[in-house]
Amino acid sequence: MASVLASIAKHAFVVDGGETGRLVRSRDWSATPLGPIEGWPPTLKTAVNIMLTSPGPVSILWGPERVQIYNDAYIPIAAERHPDALGQPVAQNWSDAYEAFLAPILDRVFDGQRFGAADQARPDRFAHDDVILLR
Secondary structure, rough: OOOHHHHHOOOOOOOHHHHHHHHHHHOOHHHHHOOOHHOOOOOHOOOOHHHHOOOOOOOOEEEOOOEEEOHHHHHHHHHHOOOOOOOHHHHHOOOOOHHHHHHHHHHHOOOOOEHHHOOOOOOOOHHOOOEEOOO
């Protein structure tokens, strides 16, 4: 019982967040490029809390590996990739579209440029005009 309470306490920064919030709290993040959740920078913790409570689909890509964390509203986009995609590099999660479509966009964003999805021709299955990527 004490170990369960200790685990909950160390992940207390994570708000409810529904299904993905539970997954974030229960995951062994030390096995991912992000490392143990208690060592995450405050900016990542804040971004995760904002994302988890967002009513629209949100995905955070963090670090040089572009590790993906997302909210419940993003689950239909992740589709069969969920829940395995949570905490994995986006290149692995979206390997079918990464090199040809996503990598050039993400390279621009990670270089500090603003990018709106309407700025880029894309396959219909990736058409989400309301997506804006910011770094």
